[in-house]
Amino acid sequence: xxxxxxxxxxxxxxxxxxxxxxxxxxxxxxxxxxxxxxxxxxxxxxxxxxxxxxxxxxxxxxxxxxxxxxxxxxxxxxxxxxxxxxxxxxxxxxxxxxxxxxxxxxxxxxxxxxxxxxxxxxxxxxxxxxxxxxxxxxxxxxxxxxxxxxxxxxxxxxxxxxxxxxxxxxxxxxxxxxxxxxxxxxxxxxxxxxxxxxxxxxxxxxxxxxxxxxxxxxxxxxxxxxxxxxxxxxxxxxxxxxxxxxxxxxxxxxxxxxxxxxxxxxxxxxxxxxxxxxxxxxxxxxxxxxxxxxxxxxxxxxxxxxxxxxxxxxxxxxxxxxxxxxxxxxxxxxxxxxxxxxxxxxxxxxxxxxxxxxxxxxxxxxxxxxxxxxxxxxxxxxxxxxxxxxxxxxxxxxxxxxxxxxxxxxxxxxxxxxxxxxxxxxxxxxxxxxxxxxxxxxxxxxxxxxxxxxxxxxxxxxxxxxxxxxxxxxxxxxxxx
Numbered sequence: 001x002x003x004x005x006x007x008x009x010x011x012x013x014x015x016x017x018x019x020x021x022x023x024x025x026x027x028x029x030x031x032x033x034x035x036x037x038x039x040x041x042x043x044x045x046x047x048x049x050x051x052x053x054x055x056x057x058x059x060x061x062x063x064x065x066x067x068x069x070x071x072x073x074x075x076x077x078x079x080x081x082x083x084x085x086x087x088x089x090x091x092x093x094x095x096x097x098x099x100x101x102x103x104x105x106x107x108x109x110x111x112x113x114x115x116x117x118x119x120x121x122x123x124x125x126x127x128x129x130x131x132x133x134x135x136x137x138x139x140x141x142x143x144x145x146x147x148x149x150x151x152x153x154x155x156x157x158x159x160x161x162x163x164x165x166x167x168x169x170x171x172x173x174x175x176x177x178x179x180x181x182x183x184x185x186x187x188x189x190x191x192x193x194x195x196x197x198x199x200x201x202x203x204x205x206x207x208x209x210x211x212x213x214x215x216x217x218x219x220x221x222x223x224x225x226x227x228x229x230x231x232x233x234x235x236x237x238x239x240x241x242x243x244x245x246x247x248x249x250x251x252x253x254x255x256x257x258x259x260x261x262x263x264x265x266x267x268x269x270x271x272x273x274x275x276x277x278x279x280x281x282x283x284x285x286x287x288x289x290x291x292x293x294x295x296x297x298x299x300x301x302x303x304x305x306x307x308x309x310x311x312x313x314x315x316x317x318x319x320x321x322x323x324x325x326x327x328x329x330x331x332x333x334x335x336x337x338x339x340x341x342x343x344x345x346x347x348x349x350x351x352x353x354x355x356x357x358x359x360x361x362x363x364x365x366x367x368x369x370x371x372x373x374x375x376x377x378x379x380x381x382x383x384x385x386x387x388x389x390x391x392x393x394x395x396x397x398x399x400x401x402x403x404x405x406x407x408x409x410x411x412x413x414x415x416x417x418x419x420x421x422x423x424x425x426x427x428x429x430x431x432x433x434x435x436x437x438x439x440x441x442x443x444x445x446x447x448x449x450x451x452x453x454x455x456x457x458x459x460x461x462x463x464x465x466x467x468x469x470x471x472x473x474x475x476x477x478x479x480x481x
Contacts, residue, residue, distance in 0.1 A: 111142025193281065196249075
């Protein structure tokens with residue numbers, strides 16, 4: 001038996017942890033090459049499977065008694081202790097398989113938590129989820145409350161809700177893709193990309209994403225040119241949207257007053273500037289980039305960058321959506337009455353809780369980020385690292401858990417139309433808990449219990465009943481400010 005056969009003996013599972021272009025098995029010191037187009041892993045029968053990241057898996061042939069299949073000669077194994085390369089041999093078998101995707105499960109326990117949040121929140125619609133890897137992503141979902149509190153229609157887990165400020169990490173993830181591809185750099189400046197000089201010209205992309213730009217949080221008063229989004233009949237004119245968004249930030253940045261002190265100042269304006277930088281280098285509207293570079297490769301089908309149902313002319317059709325609610329007690333708002341703004345890159349994404357989990361899986365597991373979006377570990381670590389002297393990373397609040405001694409990412413959001421959301425990601429255990437709703441609700445305590453229960457199940461120990469993690473989430477008015 002040659003070295004390659006010994007190396008493969010008894011090794012199963014998915015390649016998850018990436019180091020310098022190689023993936024390390026969690027149960028030994030074997031590394032496997034992972035290029036931008038292909039991936040290989042062992043199934044339960046020890047058959048090697050070859051796959052593409054973009055259009056499903058390649059047709060492959062068994063190579064145990066014949067020539068290696070296409071491209072098998074490119075695969076090599078690295079043994080860390082010996083610091084040697086081992087070529088893949090003919091004995092490695094390759095078979096056909098289907099691409100592994102996130103598994104969605106309806107869960108009674110999660111549904112009970114959603115119901116409890118809804119009951120404590122005037123029965124607004126609530127959807128909750130818990131995401132974990134075993135080894136592929138599994139999301140347990142449940143829903144409670146009503147789509148509209150004046151109509152007896154229950155909210156469903158596949159209803160699309162706005163995730164408000166949690167959209168920011170999506171915009172930051174797009175930036176990670178563009179930086180990795182060489183179209184932008186973390187130190188690209190507003191002046192260098194957009195040609196805008198003056199007070200904010202030297203602000204970098206990284207400073208914008210981490211709220212270190214000193215740009216003001218309330219910015220509407222600086223829109224002295226009264227730039228407005230395109231009219232509904234012009235909604236599909238992407239070039240016009242790009243032009244108007246650029247016109248807006250050029251006018252606002254020319255007159256906006258910066259914060260006097262340096263450091264963290266939460267600014268939605270900064271993320272609109274980031275969207276303009278992405279649009280400038282790609283010549284595509286931010287909304288197009290979201291669809292093409294995030295939603296499509298991640299299999300997100302419910303995602304929209306507008307309020308669900310807003311453009312439905314038929315009243316009965318519009319009534320099938322989970323409407324936003326505002327105020328206390330909450331009052332439902334017909335989606336057709338929700339105004340469209342420039343703030344989508346700040347907090348305008350709407351999707352189901354399971355589709356949100358499809359996106360969050362990229363941040364929970366770096367191997368998944370690479371296989372789905374081509375993002376390498378270096379990029380993901382940068383996105384999750386707080387700016388020096390701050391606790392905010394690129395679209396995420398972050399800290400080290402006092403109980404578990406590893407990184408935790410979290411965020412919440414509150415839309416100006418009323419709905420809010422919350423998410424927490426445990427990077428050490430590769431789990432996440434989240435909820436979204438169509439009105440103001442009180443769900444953090446219940447969701448913290450869900451997170452603790454999920455951690456206990458994954459890790460096999462019991463945490464303290466009360467979480468020791470600090471909570472710095474912002475109630476963000478995302479649509480306009």
